[in-house]
Amino acid sequence: MFPRPIEQTSSTTQTLYKIALPIALVIWLLPLIAVAMTSVRSAGDITAGNYWGWPTSFNFWANYSGIFEATPIGQYILNSFKVTIPTVIGAVALSCMTGFALAVYKFKGNLLIFFMFVAGNFVPFQILMVPVRDLTLDLGMYNTWYGLALFHIAFQAGFCTLFMRNFIRAMPFELIEAARVEGVSEIRIFWFVVLPLMKPAIAALSVLIFTFIWNDYFWATVLTQGAENQPITAGLYSLNGQWVAAWHLVSAGSIVAALPPVLMFFLMQRHFIAGLTLGAVK
Amino acid sequence: MTALPDTSATNKSWWKQNQQRLAPWLFLAPGIFMFAIYVIIPIFQSINISFYAWDGLGEAEWVGAENYVELMDDEAFYTSLKNNVLWLILYMLAIPAGLFVALFLNQTVRGIRIYKSLFFFPFVISQVVVGLVFAWFYDPTNGLMNIILGWFGAGPIAVLADEDYVTYGIIAAGLWPQTAYCMILYLTGLNAVDPEQIEAARLDNAKGAKLLWYVILPQLRPATFIAVVVTVIGALRSFDLISIMTDGGPWGSSRVLAFYMYEQAFSEYGFRMGYGAAIAVVLFLIMMVYIAGFLWKMYRDETGR
Amino acid sequence: MLKARILGAALASTMLTTAAWAGELVINTDTSDPAPKAAFEALIAGFEAENPDVTVKWNLFDHEGYKTSIRNFLTADAPDLANWYAGNRMLPYVNAGLFEPVDDVWEENGLNESLASAKGSMTIDGKIWGVPYTYYQWGVYYRKDIFEANNIAVPTNWDEFKAAGMALKDAGVTPITIGTKYLWTAGGVFDYLNLRTNGYDFHMALGKGEVSWTDDRVKATFANWKELLDAGFFIDNHAAYSWQEALAPMVQGDAAMYVMGNFAVAPLREAGLSDDQLGFFQFPVINPDVPLAEEAPTDTIHIPANAKNKEDAKKFLAYLARADVQSQINETLGQLPINNASTVGDDKFLQAGYEMLSSTDGGIAQFFDRDYPAEMAKAGMEGFQEFMVKPERMDKILERLEKVRMRVYK
Numbered sequence: 001m002f003p004r005p006i007e008q009t010s011s012t013t014q015t016l017y018k019i020a021l022p023i024a025l026v027i028w029l030l031p032l033i034a035v036a037m038t039s040v041r042s043a044g045d046i047t048a049g050n051y052w053g054w055p056t057s058f059n060f061w062a063n064y065s066g067i068f069e070a071t072p073i074g075q076y077i078l079n080s081f082k083v084t085i086p087t088v089i090g091a092v093a094l095s096c097m098t099g100f101a102l103a104v105y106k107f108k109g110n111l112l113i114f115f116m117f118v119a120g121n122f123v124p125f126q127i128l129m130v131p132v133r134d135l136t137l138d139l140g141m142y143n144t145w146y147g148l149a150l151f152h153i154a155f156q157a158g159f160c161t162l163f164m165r166n167f168i169r170a171m172p173f174e175l176i177e178a179a180r181v182e183g184v185s186e187i188r189i190f191w192f193v194v195l196p197l198m199k200p201a202i203a204a205l206s207v208l209i210f211t212f213i214w215n216d217y218f219w220a221t222v223l224t225q226g227a228e229n230q231p232i233t234a235g236l237y238s239l240n241g242q243w244v245a246a247w248h249l250v251s252a253g254s255i256v257a258a259l260p261p262v263l264m265f266f267l268m269q270r271h272f273i274a275g276l277t278l279g280a281v282k
Numbered sequence: 283m284t285a286l287p288d289t290s291a292t293n294k295s296w297w298k299q300n301q302q303r304l305a306p307w308l309f310l311a312p313g314i315f316m317f318a319i320y321v322i323i324p325i326f327q328s329i330n331i332s333f334y335a336w337d338g339l340g341e342a343e344w345v346g347a348e349n350y351v352e353l354m355d356d357e358a359f360y361t362s363l364k365n366n367v368l369w370l371i372l373y374m375l376a377i378p379a380g381l382f383v384a385l386f387l388n389q390t391v392r393g394i395r396i397y398k399s400l401f402f403f404p405f406v407i408s409q410v411v412v413g414l415v416f417a418w419f420y421d422p423t424n425g426l427m428n429i430i431l432g433w434f435g436a437g438p439i440a441v442l443a444d445e446d447y448v449t450y451g452i453i454a455a456g457l458w459p460q461t462a463y464c465m466i467l468y469l470t471g472l473n474a475v476d477p478e479q480i481e482a483a484r485l486d487n488a489k490g491a492k493l494l495w496y497v498i499l500p501q502l503r504p505a506t507f508i509a510v511v512v513t514v515i516g517a518l519r520s521f522d523l524i525s526i527m528t529d530g531g532p533w534g535s536s537r538v539l540a541f542y543m544y545e546q547a548f549s550e551y552g553f554r555m556g557y558g559a560a561i562a563v564v565l566f567l568i569m570m571v572y573i574a575g576f577l578w579k580m581y582r583d584e585t586g587r
Numbered sequence: 588m589l590k591a592r593i594l595g596a597a598l599a600s601t602m603l604t605t606a607a608w609a610g611e612l613v614i615n616t617d618t619s620d621p622a623p624k625a626a627f628e629a630l631i632a633g634f635e636a637e638n639p640d641v642t643v644k645w646n647l648f649d650h651e652g653y654k655t656s657i658r659n660f661l662t663a664d665a666p667d668l669a670n671w672y673a674g675n676r677m678l679p680y681v682n683a684g685l686f687e688p689v690d691d692v693w694e695e696n697g698l699n700e701s702l703a704s705a706k707g708s709m710t711i712d713g714k715i716w717g718v719p720y721t722y723y724q725w726g727v728y729y730r731k732d733i734f735e736a737n738n739i740a741v742p743t744n745w746d747e748f749k750a751a752g753m754a755l756k757d758a759g760v761t762p763i764t765i766g767t768k769y770l771w772t773a774g775g776v777f778d779y780l781n782l783r784t785n786g787y788d789f790h791m792a793l794g795k796g797e798v799s800w801t802d803d804r805v806k807a808t809f810a811n812w813k814e815l816l817d818a819g820f821f822i823d824n825h826a827a828y829s830w831q832e833a834l835a836p837m838v839q840g841d842a843a844m845y846v847m848g849n850f851a852v853a854p855l856r857e858a859g860l861s862d863d864q865l866g867f868f869q870f871p872v873i874n875p876d877v878p879l880a881e882e883a884p885t886d887t888i889h890i891p892a893n894a895k896n897k898e899d900a901k902k903f904l905a906y907l908a909r910a911d912v913q914s915q916i917n918e919t920l921g922q923l924p925i926n927n928a929s930t931v932g933d934d935k936f937l938q939a940g941y942e943m944l945s946s947t948d949g950g951i952a953q954f955f956d957r958d959y960p961a962e963m964a965k966a967g968m969e970g971f972q973e974f975m976v977k978p979e980r981m982d983k984i985l986e987r988l989e990k991v992r993m994r995v996y997k
Contacts, residue, residue, distance in 0.1 A: 002472065002480055002498050006389045018391065025400055031415045031458075032403065034426060052429060094313045101309035105302065111584060113310065115577050120321040122515055122573045126543040126562040130331055130338075130555050131324035142663035154320035157313050185298075186305035215408035217522045222548070225656040225664075226615070226646045233410045237526060240414060241649030242619045247418060254411040265406045269399055273466055339662065339683030352994075357987065422824040423835075443768070443826035443976075531768060532826035533973035550654040551956070551965035553679060 039063055039251035046248050063252045071242070072227035073253060076235030079224075080260070082145040083152065083231055084213045088206050090153035091160050095205070096198060098157065099164025100190050104176060114165060121158030125218055128155075133222055148223045148231075152213050160205055167201040168194065203271040211261045211272075232257045325566070332559035338547070342556070349560035358534050359561065362542040365449050366518065366568070369538060372453045373460060373517035377509050380464025381502075385494075387465070388472045398469060405462040413526030416455035417442060442528050445535035452523050452536060460516055464509045471505030472498075507579070514572050518565065539565040612899045613666035615646045617653030622853040626919035633915070634906050641899050661685040665893035667900040673708035673719060673885040674957035675794075675964075680889075681711045687890040687897065688714040689904060696905045701926045705885050708953060717889035718904045720913060723849040723922040724940030725775055725882035725954075730843045731866035733760055741868045745783075745811070748871045752820045755843050762820040764842035765975075766833030773971035774955030774964070776846050777808070778882050783873035784808040787880035787950030794959040796996030800988040809974065809981050811873060816978045826972055834858065846870070848884065852936050853921050867939050878949030883940075884957060885925065966991040 006017050026033065034052075040060045067073050102114045132151055133142070141147030171194070179189045220234040227235065236257050243249045265272055297304075332349055336342035353359050387398050404412065419425050422440040431437030441451035475498060483497045499506070521540040524530060530537045530545055537545070539561055547558030618627045624647070631643045646666065648656055657669060661680060671677055680686050693699050693715050699706065705719040734741070734751070737758045742748040752762035767773045781790050785804045792798050793805065815821065822842055825833065831854060836842040838858040845851060855865055872879065888907060890900045906912055913924035918932045923941055931941045944951065956964035970984040 002475060002493065003385055003388065006391060017389070021391075021394075021397055024386070025397060028401060029403060030426075031419055032407075034419075035415055052426065094316065097309040098313035101306035105306035107303070107306055110306075111581070113314065115580070116322065117313075117317065118580065119573045119577060120317060122569060122576070123321065123325065124518060124540060124562065124565045124569050125521070126540050126558075127328045127566045128321060128324045129328075129544070129562070130547060130559060131327035132320060135319070135324070137663050142659070150316075151320050154316035157317050158321065161313065186301050187308075190309070211406055215410075217408065217410050217525075221655075225659050226648060228646065233408050236408075236410050236414070238649040238652045240526075241652055250414060250418075254414055258407045258411050261406045261408075262403070265402075266399065273402075273470065337679065337683070338658070339679060339685065420827075422827055438824070440824035440827040443824050445976075529769070531770070531969075531972070532976065533969045548655060548658075551961040553961060 035251045035254055038247055039255050041248045043246070043248065046246065059248070063248055064256070067239075067249055067252050067256070071239055071253075073232070073235065073239065073256060075227055076230060076232040077256070077260070079145060079229055079235075080214055080231035080233075083148050083220075084210055086146070086149045087152040087156065087213045088209045090149065091156035091209055092202055092205055094153065094157045095160030095164045096195065096202070097190075098161045099168055100194055102161065102165045103168035104173075104194075114161070117158045117161040119158075121155075121162065129222055136223055143224050143226070143229050145224075145229060148219060148229075151219060151223065152216070156209055156212070160209070163205055164198070164201060167198065171197055200271070200274065203268065204274045207264060207268040207272045210264055214261045328559045328562055328566075331556055332563050334556040336555040337553040338555045339553070345556065349557050352557065353560055353564070358537060358542060359539075361535060362537040362539045362561075365536065365538045366565075368449055369453060369456075369517040369520050370514065372450070373456065373513050373520075374510075376457050376460035376464050376513055377506065379457065379461040380466075380509065381468050383461065383465040384468035384472060388469060398466075402462050402466050404459040405466070407459070409456075409459070409522035410526055412455055412459055413523045416451070416458075416523075417527045420451055442536075443532050445532055448528055448532065448536040452520075452527055455527065456516070456520060456523055460513060463512060467505045467509050467512075468502065471502045475501045511572075511576055515569075518569055518572075539568075610641045610896075610899065611644055612641050612668070612896055612903060613644045613646065614668045614903075615648065615653075615657075615660060615666040616670045617648045617650045618670065619647055619649045620850070620854070621857070622850070622920055626916045629919060630907070630912065630916050633912065634903055637906065638899070638902060641902070643903075661891050661893070665891035665895075667890065667894040667896045668888055668903060669891060670886060670888050671717070672953070672957050673705065673717075673887050674953040675960055676953075676957045677716060677887070677889070678711065679961065681716050685892050686716045687892050687894065688716055689718065689890060689901065690715050692718065692901050692904045692908075696908055698908050701910065701928055702908060704927065705925050708885055709887065717887040718908050719885045719887045719925045720907050721917050721920055721922045722883050722885040722925060723920075724944055725779070725846070725848045725884075726870055726940070726943070727868050728837075728845045728847055728851055728855070729866050729868065730837065730840065730860075730864055732864045733758075733840060733843045734866070741866075742871050743869075744871050744875075745873045749814065749818070752815070752818060756819065760840070761822045761836065761842040763815070763844045763846065764822050764833045764836045765825045765846065766828030766830045767825045767972045767975060768827060768829050768832075770965075770968035770972055771954075771956060772830050772833075772847075773975060774968045775848070775882065776812070777967070777971050778952060778955050779846060779870045780812050780873070781805075781808045782880045782882070782949070782952060783870060783877065784811055785874070786877040787952065790880070790952060791950075791958065794963075796960075796963070796992055800985045800992055801982075805985065806981070809985070812974070813978045813981065816975060821975060826976060848882075849922055849936055849940055850920075862935060867936050869943055879947060880949035880952060881944055881947045882952045882954060883923075883944055884954040960995055962995050963988075963991060 006014055037055070040058050040063060041055045042057050042059045045056055098117065102110055136142050136147045136151065139147070141150065175193055176189055179193050184193070214231075215233060216231070217233040217237070220231045221237075224230045224234065230238070236253055239253055240250055243253075331342070333344060333346060334342040335345045335348070383401060387394065387401060419427050420441040422428055422438045422443070427441070428438035431439065439447065441447045479497060479501070480493070483493055488497065519540060520538055521544065524536055524538060524541045525544075528536045530541050543558045543561040543565065544552075546552045546554045546561060552558070614631070616627055618624055627645070631645055635641065635643055657671065660666060661669070662685065671680075677686065693702070698718070702719060705722070706715065709715050709717055709719060729741075733755070737754055739751045739754050740747070742751045755762045765772050765776065778790070781793070784807050789798065789804060793800075798805070822833070822836055830847070830851075833845070834851065834854055837845055838855065838860060852865070869879070869881075888904065890897055890904070894900055908926060910924075910926045910928035913926040914929040917924040917929070921932070921934060921937065923931060923937060923944070931937050952958055955967065959967060966988055970988050974981060974984050
């Protein structure tokens with residue numbers, strides 16, 4: 001293990017380490033702690049410039065229920081779910097198939113197609129922006145959750161394919177061989193042999209994609225507008241324009257916006273970290 | 283069912299004979315279709331648009347390479363390009379910083395798991411939130427940074443309103459989640475480091491920085507590679523933070539190519555789809571260098587197997 | 588007879604419309620600040636009360652975001668009505684055929700007479716493209732109490748203005764607050780300086796691209812501006828603030844003047860300034876040979892060409908143009924009605940603005956980004972912001988603007 005385990009060091013070092021840990025954490029998360037504190041302040045504190053002192057009153061309920069009542073933030077959150085969940089399902093489903101095809105079969109152009117997915121995953125968004133917006137307009141899907149979700153599914157297919165293909169590559173190929181010898185059809189091999197083994201990859205990828213899409217801001221502004229269909233990232237930006245210098249509301253809104261991916265991360269932590277490193281570091 | 287045994291048998295055998303050849307295409311079809319429509323074809327469409335003058339509303343007019351010629355003489359383009367280079371270089375700090383945090387946290391004391399997840403927190407949060415938080419942190423009247431500077435009798439510095447500081451200020455905000463990302467990559471990498479080699483090295487009296495440089499880092503190369511890739515891509519994609527924190531200002535000095543493109547094509551006063559597309563093409567070409575390098579390494583790994 | 592026709596039209600429209608959008612009128616606006624929001628709430632409620640068969644669906648956008656959204660929704664997902672601005676700001680949409688001409692609404696409701704003052708700025712290619720409902724004066728809003736406490740009289744000319752600023756500085760007050768983060772506020776300052784230095788005709792010629800930005804007359808405007816900058820008249824770090832954030836120093840008494848539109852009065856009052864503390868004066872004379880021109884932007888509502896329910900949209904426009912409706916909405920907005928039969932609220936700022944604008948003989952400008960084409964406006968305002976922080980770069984900035992001019996007005 002590197003660095004040397006702390007248990008093997010002197011007791012002073014051990015104590016110092018245990019003190020340093022929480023201090024480092026507080027400094028690291030200072031911006032977030034400030035936001036959390038501000039989100040319970042009163043408007044009076046904000047206008048009086050009392051940002052960093054002890055709050056004169058705790059307005060947790062007033063601020064948080066206030067933003068839900070006075071603004072469409074609930075609608076924004078709902079829109080985010082409407083875009084994110086279908087995208088997760090769609091992108092994972094597509095990439096299970098493409099990943100399987102590219103990992104299991106040897107055919108001409110395999111590597112070429114694989115590289116196309118990988119390269120596409122890295123292109124700058126801006127080169128897609130104008131044509132994708134026009135396409136979405138032409139399909140009559142501008143400013144709809146499915147217009148946005150369809151694009152995300154297609155684009156995420158690049159990263160997901162890379163991930164799935166590498167994962168299936170690492171599986172024991174003998175299983176597939178054995179099934180083939182027994183005359184099981186390719187489709188049934190995919191469904192009954194490979195797919196059950198992909199569960200950890202599917203879980204990891206789902207959490208990752210959920211976070212990516214939830215936090216997407218660029219495409220949300222390009223393909224949607226207004227409170228009816230915009231997801232929370234774009235919504236928060238727009239609310240920020242309305243809550244000028246009302247930092248207690250901005251903070252409360254930010255926390256609400258950050259909550260779903262944070263919860264997702266804590267619930268699925270193991271999968272999340274597996275996901276970040278699995279497809280990649282392999 | 284029994285009436286047509288022969289045909290079904292031949293059908294079946296035709297499928298059976300060819301299914302290994304056909305199955306991959308069957309599985310690939312939906313993915314390739316979607317990817318082609320939304321990613322591959324639009325790249326070529328954008329390249330095409332970059333040869334037109336088009337306001338996005340009326341008719342497009344062919345202007346040849348005029349957009350590119352104008353680009354060569356556009357101060358704002360060079361500002362964006364310069365900032366892109368700054369982003370590329372400084373964003374790389376996330377890699378050593380992430381390694382440092384990972385080394386700090388790579389222990390087995392009580393509750394370390396919770397510490398690791400909390401340190402990872404910034405990466406899970408949307409860049410919109412990160413941008414808002416840092417914009418406020420830098421606020422010249424009430425921001426925490428200037429209050430702290432005030433304790434030392436310095437400031438206030440309006441980081442986001444100063445052409446010399448603004449890009450650094452935004453990059454610092456970007457480094458926060460990116461460091462968390464690199465940290466998690468290294469933490470996983472450190473788990474896989476071979477303990478026997480470390481022990482062997484320790485027996486040879488290797489310690490601290492030397493041990494890290496000669497024994498640990500070589501074993502962390504896969505993690506470093508992926509950290510470089512995601513950091514480069516992240517640096518070139520920087521858009522959200524700029525849009526939220528400064529809107530490209532003051533007087534356009536925090537623009538990067540990705541933002542300048544959006545500004546020209548879509549923003550309040552931007553009606554120049556063709557010019558925007560030309561900027562996007564330049565950005566794409568820069569990115570292509572990295573993509574090609576990445577593919578080249580993958581190709582070597584694949585064929586070397 | 589008339590009643591029967593209206594009834595018939597209403598019947599026909601309800602029969603023609605499909606269930607999906609029967610009687611639904613979609614309105615998009617950017618009126619998200621408190622006063623405009625309240626004004627539109629009342630406006631829509633009033634319209635619905637008179638037209639029970641119409642349900643209004645109102646989409647509220649934030650002020651800055653709306654400016655980019657409008658292009659998208661006009662082409663893609665058009666509402667039945669949208670607010671926007673007169674002059675050059677609507678030109679791209681008119682040229683692209685995205686706005687519906689509404690000459691018939693003007694014709695049928697006698698708007699050619701009642702809204703005559705704004706007809707010119709609503710007309711492009713001989714057609715009228717929307718209905719104006721409000722305008723407001725620009726000028727200098729100031730802390731009356733601070734002026735009085737320091738024995739400063741309201742300045743009427745350039746020397747007095749500079750002397751007033753120096754007196755304020757001596758008293759430890761920054762003379763002028765401004766927030767240039769979103770650029771346009773600097774456009775307002777430029778407009779007034781240019782109008783006072785070179786006059787309305789020159790200002791408009793510059794907007795049409797007929798004059799070079801490196802012209803000596805433009806430089807004269809910038810030289811006047813530089814005097815203020817060199818004397819430290821503007822607050823520090825203004826590029827970090829939006830216009831609303833820049834209100835704070837004025838409220839707290841750290842700054843004493845704001846070159847702004849009348850919409851600033853509502854938030855200033857809300858922040859606790861009384862009418863005894865807050866005053867308004869006309870931007871002082873700089874060049875006495877130039878007739879005084881003013882800045883008074885007109886806000887308007889348009890029917891997108893792709894609107895689904897144009898029938899009811901036109902009804903709404905006719906309602907909006909009515910004298911009593913304009914009186915009421917502008918009372919809430921704290922702005923001036925266009926309809927000449929409307930009453931101007933007895934608020935002192937409205938009265939001051941009304942008086943100033945009705946006696947203006949030098950011409951009325953819309954605003955920098957409405958009088959100048961989009962690209963020129965963007966480059967211009969960016970240059971103004973830069974100039975306000977780095978006045979020594981004047982020549983470089985003007986050369987850059989000249990380059991933009993050569994390209995924009997081919």
